[in-house]
Amino acid sequence: MTLSSVSEFDTDTPKFLRGKYAICGVGETTYRRGSEESTRNLATWAIKNAMDDAGIDAGEIDGMLSYSGNDSVHAPWVAGDLGIRLNFYMDVHGGGSSIEALIGIAIGVIEAGMCKTVAIYRAMNGFSQVRIGGTGARSAVPINGDQIHHRAYGWQSAGQMFAPSFLRHMYDYGTTPEQVAHVKAAHSKHASNNPKAYYKQRVTVDDVVNSRIICKPLHLLDCCVETDNATCIIVTRLDRARDMKQPPAVIQSVVGRCCKPRADMHYQHGPISTVAGHYAKDLLWPNAGVGPEDIDVTGAYDAFTFTAMLQLEDYGFCKKGEGGDYVSSGIIELGGARPNNTSGGHLCEGYTHGMNMVIENTRQLRGDADDSCPIGPDGKRQHTHDYREGGCRQVKDVEITANLGWAMPGTGSALVMAKDTR
Protein backbone atom coordinates (compact mmCIF):
# COMPACT_ATOMS: atom_id res chain seq x y z
CA MET A 1 0.00 0.00 0.00
CA THR A 2 1.59 3.28 -1.07
CA LEU A 3 0.48 6.87 -1.10
CA SER A 4 -0.92 8.14 -4.38
CA SER A 5 1.63 10.91 -4.60
CA VAL A 6 4.39 8.56 -5.67
CA SER A 7 2.85 8.43 -9.13
CA GLU A 8 4.86 8.54 -12.35
CA PHE A 9 5.34 11.82 -14.12
CA ASP A 10 4.22 12.33 -17.67
CA THR A 11 6.70 14.75 -19.17
CA ASP A 12 7.40 13.33 -22.60
CA THR A 13 4.49 14.90 -24.46
CA PRO A 14 4.86 18.44 -25.81
CA LYS A 15 2.11 19.86 -23.60
CA PHE A 16 4.50 22.04 -21.64
CA LEU A 17 5.51 25.47 -22.79
CA ARG A 18 9.29 25.34 -22.87
CA GLY A 19 10.85 28.42 -24.43
CA LYS A 20 7.61 30.29 -25.14
CA TYR A 21 7.48 32.69 -22.17
CA ALA A 22 9.96 35.04 -20.57
CA ILE A 23 10.71 37.39 -17.74
CA CYS A 24 10.86 40.81 -19.39
CA GLY A 25 11.25 43.09 -16.38
CA VAL A 26 12.39 42.98 -12.77
CA GLY A 27 12.40 45.56 -10.00
CA GLU A 28 12.81 45.98 -6.29
CA THR A 29 12.83 48.60 -3.56
CA THR A 30 15.78 49.27 -1.28
CA TYR A 31 16.36 46.41 1.22
CA ARG A 32 15.87 47.97 4.65
CA ARG A 33 15.05 47.24 8.25
CA GLY A 34 12.46 49.91 8.99
CA SER A 35 11.00 50.98 5.65
CA GLU A 36 8.60 53.56 7.17
CA GLU A 37 6.43 52.87 4.12
CA SER A 38 3.18 50.94 3.67
CA THR A 39 3.29 47.68 1.74
CA ARG A 40 1.10 49.48 -0.83
CA ASN A 41 3.74 52.13 -1.30
CA LEU A 42 6.51 49.51 -1.50
CA ALA A 43 4.60 47.41 -4.06
CA THR A 44 3.91 50.42 -6.26
CA TRP A 45 7.58 51.43 -6.16
CA ALA A 46 8.86 47.93 -7.05
CA ILE A 47 6.38 47.40 -9.90
CA LYS A 48 7.21 50.82 -11.36
CA ASN A 49 10.90 49.89 -11.26
CA ALA A 50 10.14 46.63 -13.10
CA MET A 51 8.05 48.49 -15.71
CA ASP A 52 10.92 50.95 -16.26
CA ASP A 53 13.33 48.01 -16.49
CA ALA A 54 11.17 46.42 -19.20
CA GLY A 55 10.62 49.81 -20.83
CA ILE A 56 6.83 49.47 -20.77
CA ASP A 57 4.01 51.65 -19.49
CA ALA A 58 0.80 50.84 -17.62
CA GLY A 59 -1.08 49.96 -20.79
CA GLU A 60 1.22 46.97 -21.40
CA ILE A 61 0.31 45.24 -18.13
CA ASP A 62 -3.13 43.68 -17.70
CA GLY A 63 -2.50 40.89 -15.18
CA MET A 64 -1.28 40.80 -11.60
CA LEU A 65 -0.39 38.10 -9.13
CA SER A 66 0.74 38.57 -5.56
CA TYR A 67 1.37 36.38 -2.55
CA SER A 68 1.50 37.02 1.15
CA GLY A 69 0.74 35.73 4.60
CA ASN A 70 -1.90 38.40 5.26
CA ASP A 71 0.90 40.95 5.45
CA SER A 72 0.62 42.67 2.10
CA VAL A 73 -1.64 44.75 -0.14
CA HIS A 74 -4.21 43.56 -2.68
CA ALA A 75 -3.44 43.80 -6.37
CA PRO A 76 -6.38 46.03 -7.39
CA TRP A 77 -5.21 48.80 -5.04
CA VAL A 78 -1.69 48.69 -6.42
CA ALA A 79 -3.00 48.53 -10.00
CA GLY A 80 -5.03 51.64 -9.28
CA ASP A 81 -1.96 53.49 -8.08
CA LEU A 82 -0.13 52.60 -11.28
CA GLY A 83 -2.94 53.31 -13.74
CA ILE A 84 -3.16 49.64 -14.72
CA ARG A 85 -6.54 48.25 -15.83
CA LEU A 86 -6.57 44.55 -14.97
CA ASN A 87 -7.96 41.75 -17.10
CA PHE A 88 -6.81 39.27 -14.46
CA TYR A 89 -5.52 39.28 -10.92
CA MET A 90 -5.18 36.93 -8.00
CA ASP A 91 -3.74 37.39 -4.52
CA VAL A 92 -2.70 34.08 -3.04
CA HIS A 93 -1.57 32.90 0.34
CA GLY A 94 2.01 31.75 0.60
CA GLY A 95 5.65 32.49 1.27
CA GLY A 96 8.72 30.73 -0.05
CA SER A 97 8.11 28.58 -3.14
CA SER A 98 5.37 30.94 -4.39
CA ILE A 99 7.25 32.88 -7.05
CA GLU A 100 8.15 29.91 -9.23
CA ALA A 101 4.58 28.59 -8.88
CA LEU A 102 3.11 31.99 -9.79
CA ILE A 103 5.34 32.26 -12.86
CA GLY A 104 3.77 28.97 -13.96
CA ILE A 105 0.29 30.31 -13.26
CA ALA A 106 1.10 33.50 -15.20
CA ILE A 107 2.08 31.38 -18.20
CA GLY A 108 -1.19 29.46 -17.84
CA VAL A 109 -3.45 32.49 -17.73
CA ILE A 110 -1.69 34.13 -20.67
CA GLU A 111 -1.89 30.88 -22.63
CA ALA A 112 -5.62 30.74 -21.80
CA GLY A 113 -6.08 34.17 -23.33
CA MET A 114 -7.08 35.74 -20.03
CA CYS A 115 -4.46 38.49 -20.23
CA LYS A 116 -1.19 39.24 -22.00
CA THR A 117 1.38 40.42 -19.45
CA VAL A 118 1.46 39.67 -15.72
CA ALA A 119 3.27 41.63 -12.99
CA ILE A 120 3.98 39.39 -9.99
CA TYR A 121 4.89 41.13 -6.74
CA ARG A 122 5.65 40.46 -3.08
CA ALA A 123 5.48 43.47 -0.75
CA MET A 124 6.38 42.99 2.90
CA ASN A 125 7.57 44.73 6.00
CA GLY A 126 9.18 41.51 7.19
CA PHE A 127 11.15 43.35 9.85
CA SER A 128 9.06 46.33 10.94
CA GLN A 129 5.51 44.91 10.70
CA VAL A 130 4.96 41.14 10.42
CA ARG A 131 8.33 39.69 11.38
CA ILE A 132 9.36 36.76 9.24
CA GLY A 133 11.31 35.16 12.08
CA GLY A 134 8.03 34.64 13.88
CA THR A 135 8.34 36.99 16.84
CA GLY A 136 5.78 39.69 17.60
CA ALA A 137 2.40 39.45 15.89
CA ARG A 138 3.11 36.04 14.38
CA SER A 139 3.81 34.44 17.76
CA ALA A 140 0.80 36.01 19.49
CA VAL A 141 -1.99 34.42 17.44
CA PRO A 142 -4.30 31.93 19.22
CA ILE A 143 -3.46 28.27 18.59
CA ASN A 144 -6.33 26.27 17.13
CA GLY A 145 -7.03 22.62 16.32
CA ASP A 146 -4.39 21.04 14.10
CA GLN A 147 -1.82 23.68 15.11
CA ILE A 148 -1.88 22.38 18.70
CA HIS A 149 0.18 19.36 17.60
CA HIS A 150 3.18 21.61 17.01
CA ARG A 151 2.71 25.18 18.28
CA ALA A 152 1.79 24.08 21.81
CA TYR A 153 5.24 22.50 22.00
CA GLY A 154 7.10 25.67 21.05
CA TRP A 155 7.54 24.21 17.58
CA GLN A 156 6.34 27.10 15.45
CA SER A 157 8.90 29.31 13.70
CA ALA A 158 10.43 28.22 10.40
CA GLY A 159 13.74 27.32 12.00
CA GLN A 160 12.05 25.28 14.72
CA MET A 161 9.83 23.45 12.24
CA PHE A 162 12.70 22.57 9.90
CA ALA A 163 15.26 21.66 12.59
CA PRO A 164 14.38 17.93 12.83
CA SER A 165 15.05 17.51 9.09
CA PHE A 166 18.34 19.41 9.33
CA LEU A 167 19.56 17.40 12.33
CA ARG A 168 18.46 14.13 10.79
CA HIS A 169 20.49 14.93 7.67
CA MET A 170 23.57 15.30 9.90
CA TYR A 171 22.72 12.01 11.59
CA ASP A 172 22.00 10.10 8.37
CA TYR A 173 24.93 11.39 6.32
CA GLY A 174 27.53 12.85 8.69
CA THR A 175 26.99 16.41 7.48
CA THR A 176 28.91 18.88 9.68
CA PRO A 177 28.08 22.40 10.93
CA GLU A 178 31.25 23.69 9.26
CA GLN A 179 30.31 22.27 5.85
CA VAL A 180 26.91 23.92 5.89
CA ALA A 181 28.34 27.21 7.23
CA HIS A 182 30.12 27.55 3.87
CA VAL A 183 26.75 28.53 2.38
CA LYS A 184 26.68 31.70 4.49
CA ALA A 185 30.37 32.39 3.86
CA ALA A 186 29.84 32.07 0.09
CA HIS A 187 26.69 34.19 0.02
CA SER A 188 28.38 36.87 2.11
CA LYS A 189 31.18 37.05 -0.47
CA HIS A 190 28.57 37.54 -3.17
CA ALA A 191 26.77 40.19 -1.11
CA SER A 192 29.99 42.12 -0.63
CA ASN A 193 29.86 42.73 -4.39
CA ASN A 194 26.20 43.77 -4.31
CA PRO A 195 25.64 47.44 -3.47
CA LYS A 196 21.96 46.65 -2.74
CA ALA A 197 22.62 43.93 -0.13
CA TYR A 198 21.54 44.62 3.45
CA TYR A 199 24.55 42.72 4.88
CA LYS A 200 27.62 43.38 2.75
CA GLN A 201 30.24 42.23 5.23
CA ARG A 202 32.06 39.00 4.42
CA VAL A 203 31.96 36.36 7.15
CA THR A 204 33.93 33.15 7.63
CA VAL A 205 32.90 29.60 8.49
CA ASP A 206 34.29 30.24 11.99
CA ASP A 207 32.12 33.34 12.35
CA VAL A 208 29.04 31.22 11.56
CA VAL A 209 29.75 28.29 13.89
CA ASN A 210 30.82 30.62 16.70
CA SER A 211 27.67 32.73 16.53
CA ARG A 212 25.04 31.95 19.15
CA ILE A 213 22.71 28.99 18.77
CA ILE A 214 19.10 29.89 17.94
CA CYS A 215 17.67 26.41 17.52
CA LYS A 216 20.06 23.52 16.91
CA PRO A 217 21.56 23.15 14.33
CA LEU A 218 20.97 26.82 13.47
CA HIS A 219 23.36 29.49 14.66
CA LEU A 220 22.36 33.12 14.26
CA LEU A 221 24.40 33.33 11.05
CA ASP A 222 22.76 30.20 9.60
CA CYS A 223 19.51 32.22 9.52
CA CYS A 224 18.42 34.76 6.92
CA VAL A 225 18.00 38.47 7.50
CA GLU A 226 14.53 40.00 8.11
CA THR A 227 13.99 43.03 5.89
CA ASP A 228 11.29 45.39 4.57
CA ASN A 229 10.96 45.47 0.80
CA ALA A 230 8.91 44.83 -2.31
CA THR A 231 9.97 43.02 -5.44
CA CYS A 232 8.39 42.52 -8.86
CA ILE A 233 8.83 40.18 -11.82
CA ILE A 234 6.98 40.71 -15.11
CA VAL A 235 6.12 37.70 -17.29
CA THR A 236 4.94 37.76 -20.89
CA ARG A 237 5.14 35.79 -24.13
CA LEU A 238 8.66 35.52 -25.55
CA ASP A 239 7.80 37.24 -28.85
CA ARG A 240 6.35 40.17 -26.93
CA ALA A 241 9.33 40.28 -24.55
CA ARG A 242 11.68 40.53 -27.55
CA ASP A 243 10.14 43.90 -28.40
CA MET A 244 10.90 45.29 -24.94
CA LYS A 245 14.02 46.95 -23.56
CA GLN A 246 15.88 44.03 -21.96
CA PRO A 247 17.11 40.69 -23.29
CA PRO A 248 14.42 38.18 -22.22
CA ALA A 249 15.13 35.50 -19.61
CA VAL A 250 13.40 32.59 -21.30
CA ILE A 251 11.40 30.22 -19.11
CA GLN A 252 12.25 26.58 -19.82
CA SER A 253 10.51 24.74 -16.99
CA VAL A 254 8.50 25.47 -13.86
CA VAL A 255 7.50 23.38 -10.86
CA GLY A 256 4.96 24.86 -8.44
CA ARG A 257 4.65 23.79 -4.81
CA CYS A 258 5.51 20.17 -5.46
CA CYS A 259 5.02 18.18 -2.27
CA LYS A 260 6.34 15.13 -0.51
CA PRO A 261 3.69 12.62 0.50
CA ARG A 262 1.58 13.88 3.41
CA ALA A 263 2.71 17.47 3.13
CA ASP A 264 0.47 18.27 6.12
CA MET A 265 2.92 16.36 8.32
CA HIS A 266 5.69 15.29 5.95
CA TYR A 267 7.76 13.73 8.72
CA GLN A 268 5.20 10.95 9.09
CA HIS A 269 6.32 9.63 5.72
CA GLY A 270 10.06 10.17 5.72
CA PRO A 271 12.87 9.99 5.16
CA ILE A 272 12.77 13.36 6.85
CA SER A 273 16.26 14.24 5.57
CA THR A 274 14.83 14.19 2.03
CA VAL A 275 12.99 17.29 0.82
CA ALA A 276 10.40 18.02 -1.88
CA GLY A 277 13.11 18.57 -4.50
CA HIS A 278 13.45 14.80 -4.63
CA TYR A 279 10.04 14.74 -6.34
CA ALA A 280 10.24 18.13 -8.07
CA LYS A 281 13.40 17.21 -9.98
CA ASP A 282 11.47 14.61 -11.97
CA LEU A 283 9.26 17.38 -13.36
CA LEU A 284 11.87 20.13 -13.59
CA TRP A 285 14.64 18.51 -15.60
CA PRO A 286 12.59 16.59 -18.20
CA ASN A 287 10.40 19.64 -18.85
CA ALA A 288 13.48 21.85 -19.21
CA GLY A 289 15.29 19.34 -21.40
CA VAL A 290 18.46 19.81 -19.35
CA GLY A 291 19.98 18.38 -16.18
CA PRO A 292 21.87 19.77 -13.19
CA GLU A 293 25.18 19.45 -15.05
CA ASP A 294 23.97 22.00 -17.63
CA ILE A 295 23.22 24.72 -15.08
CA ASP A 296 25.60 27.71 -14.83
CA VAL A 297 24.12 29.50 -11.80
CA THR A 298 21.78 28.24 -9.09
CA GLY A 299 19.39 30.09 -6.82
CA ALA A 300 18.76 27.59 -4.03
CA TYR A 301 16.52 29.17 -1.41
CA ASP A 302 18.50 30.17 1.65
CA ALA A 303 16.04 30.89 4.42
CA PHE A 304 18.76 28.97 6.25
CA THR A 305 22.13 27.66 5.15
CA PHE A 306 20.66 24.15 5.40
CA THR A 307 17.75 24.80 3.00
CA ALA A 308 20.16 25.68 0.19
CA MET A 309 22.26 22.57 0.88
CA LEU A 310 19.31 20.17 1.09
CA GLN A 311 17.79 21.41 -2.14
CA LEU A 312 21.01 21.36 -4.16
CA GLU A 313 21.38 17.76 -3.06
CA ASP A 314 17.83 16.58 -3.75
CA TYR A 315 17.69 18.26 -7.17
CA GLY A 316 20.71 16.17 -8.10
CA PHE A 317 23.61 18.65 -8.13
CA CYS A 318 25.45 16.01 -6.10
CA LYS A 319 24.73 12.53 -4.83
CA LYS A 320 22.23 12.05 -2.01
CA GLY A 321 23.98 12.68 1.29
CA GLU A 322 26.84 14.67 -0.28
CA GLY A 323 25.26 18.12 0.08
CA GLY A 324 27.74 19.05 2.80
CA ASP A 325 30.68 18.25 0.52
CA TYR A 326 29.06 20.09 -2.38
CA VAL A 327 28.45 23.38 -0.57
CA SER A 328 31.90 23.36 1.08
CA SER A 329 33.82 22.54 -2.12
CA GLY A 330 33.97 26.05 -3.56
CA ILE A 331 31.59 25.14 -6.40
CA ILE A 332 28.87 27.47 -5.07
CA GLU A 333 31.10 30.54 -4.83
CA LEU A 334 31.65 33.21 -7.46
CA GLY A 335 34.60 31.90 -9.45
CA GLY A 336 33.48 28.34 -8.72
CA ALA A 337 31.88 25.98 -11.23
CA ARG A 338 28.26 26.82 -10.34
CA PRO A 339 27.77 29.80 -8.03
CA ASN A 340 24.65 29.89 -5.86
CA ASN A 341 22.70 33.04 -4.98
CA THR A 342 25.13 35.51 -6.47
CA SER A 343 23.24 38.47 -4.96
CA GLY A 344 23.82 37.18 -1.43
CA GLY A 345 20.29 35.76 -1.27
CA HIS A 346 18.13 35.74 1.82
CA LEU A 347 21.10 35.27 4.11
CA CYS A 348 22.64 38.58 3.09
CA GLU A 349 20.85 40.64 0.42
CA GLY A 350 17.35 40.72 1.90
CA TYR A 351 14.34 38.52 2.59
CA THR A 352 11.73 38.44 -0.14
CA HIS A 353 10.27 34.92 -0.02
CA GLY A 354 12.26 33.90 -3.09
CA MET A 355 11.75 36.86 -5.42
CA ASN A 356 15.28 38.31 -5.28
CA MET A 357 16.83 34.98 -6.31
CA VAL A 358 14.81 34.90 -9.52
CA ILE A 359 15.54 38.58 -10.12
CA GLU A 360 19.27 37.91 -9.70
CA ASN A 361 19.27 35.00 -12.14
CA THR A 362 17.38 37.15 -14.66
CA ARG A 363 20.15 39.75 -14.43
CA GLN A 364 22.85 37.06 -14.62
CA LEU A 365 21.28 35.77 -17.86
CA ARG A 366 21.26 39.32 -19.24
CA GLY A 367 24.98 39.55 -18.37
CA ASP A 368 24.09 42.64 -16.39
CA ALA A 369 24.43 41.98 -12.64
CA ASP A 370 24.18 45.37 -10.93
CA ASP A 371 27.52 45.37 -9.12
CA SER A 372 30.12 48.13 -8.83
CA CYS A 373 31.80 47.55 -12.20
CA PRO A 374 32.19 50.68 -14.34
CA ILE A 375 29.48 51.52 -16.86
CA GLY A 376 30.73 51.65 -20.43
CA PRO A 377 29.77 53.93 -23.35
CA ASP A 378 26.90 51.58 -24.30
CA GLY A 379 25.32 52.13 -20.86
CA LYS A 380 26.16 48.59 -19.74
CA ARG A 381 28.52 47.56 -17.00
CA GLN A 382 31.97 46.47 -18.10
CA HIS A 383 32.27 43.33 -16.00
CA THR A 384 35.77 42.50 -14.80
CA HIS A 385 35.00 39.03 -13.37
CA ASP A 386 37.31 39.98 -10.54
CA TYR A 387 35.38 38.70 -7.56
CA ARG A 388 37.40 40.36 -4.83
CA GLU A 389 35.46 42.30 -2.20
CA GLY A 390 33.64 45.29 -3.65
CA GLY A 391 34.15 44.05 -7.19
CA CYS A 392 32.28 42.12 -9.82
CA ARG A 393 29.57 39.51 -9.30
CA GLN A 394 28.66 38.76 -12.92
CA VAL A 395 29.31 35.12 -13.79
CA LYS A 396 30.99 34.57 -17.18
CA ASP A 397 28.91 33.33 -20.11
CA VAL A 398 25.70 32.46 -18.26
CA GLU A 399 23.45 30.42 -20.56
CA ILE A 400 21.08 28.66 -18.18
CA THR A 401 20.05 29.05 -14.54
CA ALA A 402 17.97 27.17 -11.98
CA ASN A 403 15.96 28.47 -9.03
CA LEU A 404 15.06 26.06 -6.26
CA GLY A 405 12.32 27.56 -4.10
CA TRP A 406 11.51 26.31 -0.60
CA ALA A 407 8.35 26.50 1.48
CA MET A 408 9.28 23.77 3.95
CA PRO A 409 10.93 20.36 3.78
CA GLY A 410 7.72 18.92 2.34
CA THR A 411 7.02 21.57 -0.32
CA GLY A 412 9.14 23.25 -2.99
CA SER A 413 9.04 24.97 -6.37
CA ALA A 414 11.60 25.38 -9.12
CA LEU A 415 12.35 27.29 -12.30
CA VAL A 416 14.83 26.88 -15.15
CA MET A 417 15.58 29.91 -17.32
CA ALA A 418 17.82 30.33 -20.35
CA LYS A 419 19.36 33.13 -22.35
CA ASP A 420 17.42 33.95 -25.51
CA THR A 421 19.01 32.05 -28.39
CA ARG A 422 17.63 34.28 -31.15
Added chain:
Amino acid sequence: MPIVGDYMGMALTIDDVDKENREFFGYCDKGEFRLQKGKESGLLRYPPTTACPWTTDREYDWVPVEGKGAVHSYAEVHHAIQPAFKGHTPYMMLLVDLDTQKGAPSEHEALRVAGNLLTADGEFAPPEMIKSVGIGTRVRMVFKHVTDGFSLPHWVIDEDAEQPAEPWRYPQE
Protein backbone atom coordinates in the same frame (compact mmCIF):
# COMPACT_ATOMS: atom_id res chain seq x y z
CA MET B 1 -18.93 25.29 22.85
CA PRO B 2 -15.30 25.23 21.71
CA ILE B 3 -12.80 23.86 24.23
CA VAL B 4 -10.55 26.75 25.26
CA GLY B 5 -7.60 26.15 27.52
CA ASP B 6 -4.96 28.42 28.90
CA TYR B 7 -1.64 26.58 28.63
CA MET B 8 1.52 28.38 29.72
CA GLY B 9 -0.31 31.61 28.91
CA MET B 10 -1.19 30.47 25.38
CA ALA B 11 -4.85 30.24 24.33
CA LEU B 12 -5.39 26.74 22.87
CA THR B 13 -8.76 26.23 21.15
CA ILE B 14 -10.51 23.17 19.74
CA ASP B 15 -13.66 24.02 17.81
CA ASP B 16 -16.98 22.17 18.15
CA VAL B 17 -16.75 20.76 14.65
CA ASP B 18 -13.17 19.62 15.07
CA LYS B 19 -14.35 16.17 16.07
CA GLU B 20 -11.04 14.36 15.54
CA ASN B 21 -8.95 16.68 17.71
CA ARG B 22 -11.66 16.78 20.42
CA GLU B 23 -11.57 13.01 20.68
CA PHE B 24 -7.77 12.73 20.48
CA PHE B 25 -7.11 15.27 23.24
CA GLY B 26 -10.15 14.00 25.21
CA TYR B 27 -8.62 10.53 25.44
CA CYS B 28 -5.31 12.11 26.48
CA ASP B 29 -7.18 13.80 29.33
CA LYS B 30 -8.29 10.34 30.53
CA GLY B 31 -4.65 9.24 30.48
CA GLU B 32 -5.15 7.18 27.31
CA PHE B 33 -3.17 7.52 24.09
CA ARG B 34 -5.48 6.51 21.27
CA LEU B 35 -5.03 6.88 17.52
CA GLN B 36 -7.42 6.44 14.61
CA LYS B 37 -7.24 3.06 12.92
CA GLY B 38 -8.66 3.06 9.39
CA LYS B 39 -11.33 0.39 8.96
CA GLU B 40 -10.24 -0.48 5.43
CA SER B 41 -6.45 -0.20 5.81
CA GLY B 42 -6.12 -1.36 9.40
CA LEU B 43 -3.39 1.31 9.71
CA LEU B 44 -2.95 3.79 12.52
CA ARG B 45 -2.34 7.43 11.77
CA TYR B 46 -1.06 10.53 13.54
CA PRO B 47 -1.90 13.37 13.91
CA PRO B 48 -5.69 13.05 13.75
CA THR B 49 -7.07 13.41 10.23
CA THR B 50 -10.49 13.16 8.64
CA ALA B 51 -9.59 10.36 6.23
CA CYS B 52 -7.07 7.54 5.96
CA PRO B 53 -4.05 8.78 3.95
CA TRP B 54 -3.66 5.34 2.36
CA THR B 55 -7.27 4.56 1.36
CA THR B 56 -9.33 7.82 1.64
CA ASP B 57 -11.58 5.83 3.99
CA ARG B 58 -13.40 8.08 6.49
CA GLU B 59 -14.36 5.24 8.82
CA TYR B 60 -12.09 4.51 11.78
CA ASP B 61 -11.90 3.34 15.38
CA TRP B 62 -9.97 4.99 18.19
CA VAL B 63 -7.65 2.27 19.44
CA PRO B 64 -5.26 2.35 22.42
CA VAL B 65 -1.58 2.61 21.41
CA GLU B 66 1.43 2.13 23.63
CA GLY B 67 3.12 5.49 24.22
CA LYS B 68 6.67 4.24 23.84
CA GLY B 69 9.34 4.80 21.27
CA ALA B 70 12.72 6.27 20.35
CA VAL B 71 13.68 9.82 19.37
CA HIS B 72 13.76 10.12 15.57
CA SER B 73 14.90 13.75 15.57
CA TYR B 74 14.37 16.91 17.56
CA ALA B 75 14.49 20.67 17.80
CA GLU B 76 16.53 22.12 20.67
CA VAL B 77 15.50 25.72 21.08
CA HIS B 78 17.89 28.19 22.69
CA HIS B 79 16.19 31.37 21.48
CA ALA B 80 12.41 31.11 21.96
CA ILE B 81 9.96 32.82 19.61
CA GLN B 82 6.72 32.43 21.57
CA PRO B 83 6.55 34.47 24.78
CA ALA B 84 5.26 31.36 26.66
CA PHE B 85 8.57 29.59 26.09
CA LYS B 86 10.97 32.46 26.84
CA GLY B 87 11.41 31.34 30.43
CA HIS B 88 12.04 27.70 29.50
CA THR B 89 15.10 27.83 27.24
CA PRO B 90 16.77 25.64 26.31
CA TYR B 91 13.86 23.34 25.64
CA MET B 92 13.49 20.27 23.46
CA MET B 93 10.75 19.30 21.03
CA LEU B 94 11.08 15.57 20.39
CA LEU B 95 9.82 13.79 17.30
CA VAL B 96 9.40 10.22 18.46
CA ASP B 97 9.07 7.05 16.37
CA LEU B 98 6.48 4.93 18.14
CA ASP B 99 7.41 1.26 18.36
CA THR B 100 3.93 0.48 17.10
CA GLN B 101 3.76 0.42 13.29
CA LYS B 102 7.38 1.55 12.82
CA GLY B 103 8.53 0.99 9.23
CA ALA B 104 4.97 0.43 7.98
CA PRO B 105 3.35 0.60 5.54
CA SER B 106 6.63 1.55 3.85
CA GLU B 107 10.23 1.51 5.04
CA HIS B 108 10.62 5.14 6.10
CA GLU B 109 7.16 5.64 7.53
CA ALA B 110 6.43 5.70 11.25
CA LEU B 111 3.97 7.23 13.68
CA ARG B 112 6.13 10.22 14.64
CA VAL B 113 4.63 11.91 17.66
CA ALA B 114 5.71 15.36 18.85
CA GLY B 115 6.04 16.55 22.45
CA ASN B 116 8.40 18.35 24.77
CA LEU B 117 11.02 16.59 26.87
CA LEU B 118 9.76 16.77 30.47
CA THR B 119 11.03 15.49 33.80
CA ALA B 120 9.17 12.61 35.44
CA ASP B 121 7.25 15.15 37.53
CA GLY B 122 6.06 17.10 34.50
CA GLU B 123 8.44 20.07 34.42
CA PHE B 124 10.46 21.17 31.39
CA ALA B 125 13.71 19.18 31.37
CA PRO B 126 16.72 21.04 32.85
CA PRO B 127 19.82 21.62 30.66
CA GLU B 128 21.74 18.64 32.10
CA MET B 129 18.91 16.27 31.22
CA ILE B 130 18.63 17.78 27.73
CA LYS B 131 22.33 17.02 27.18
CA SER B 132 21.66 13.32 27.82
CA VAL B 133 18.96 13.04 25.14
CA GLY B 134 19.38 12.68 21.37
CA ILE B 135 18.44 10.57 18.38
CA GLY B 136 17.85 7.03 19.64
CA THR B 137 16.94 7.88 23.25
CA ARG B 138 14.07 5.69 24.52
CA VAL B 139 11.12 7.70 25.84
CA ARG B 140 7.64 7.12 27.22
CA MET B 141 4.56 9.29 27.01
CA VAL B 142 3.07 11.39 29.79
CA PHE B 143 0.15 13.83 29.72
CA LYS B 144 -0.13 17.43 30.85
CA HIS B 145 -3.60 18.66 31.75
CA VAL B 146 -4.76 21.82 29.95
CA THR B 147 -8.47 22.06 30.82
CA ASP B 148 -11.52 19.78 31.16
CA GLY B 149 -11.46 17.26 28.32
CA PHE B 150 -8.04 18.36 27.06
CA SER B 151 -4.56 17.14 27.94
CA LEU B 152 -1.39 17.28 25.85
CA PRO B 153 0.95 14.32 25.26
CA HIS B 154 4.61 14.85 26.16
CA TRP B 155 7.73 12.72 26.58
CA VAL B 156 9.97 11.65 29.47
CA ILE B 157 13.09 9.45 29.41
CA ASP B 158 12.02 5.82 29.78
CA GLU B 159 13.81 4.76 32.97
CA ASP B 160 12.97 1.08 32.43
CA ALA B 161 14.22 0.86 28.85
CA GLU B 162 17.68 -0.07 27.66
CA GLN B 163 19.19 3.20 26.45
CA PRO B 164 21.72 3.61 23.63
CA ALA B 165 25.28 4.05 24.93
CA GLU B 166 25.47 7.45 23.30
CA PRO B 167 22.40 8.92 21.62
CA TRP B 168 23.27 11.13 18.63
CA ARG B 169 23.39 14.81 19.51
CA TYR B 170 24.30 17.92 17.59
CA PRO B 171 28.12 18.17 18.03
CA GLN B 172 28.20 21.61 19.68
CA GLU B 173 26.84 21.92 23.26
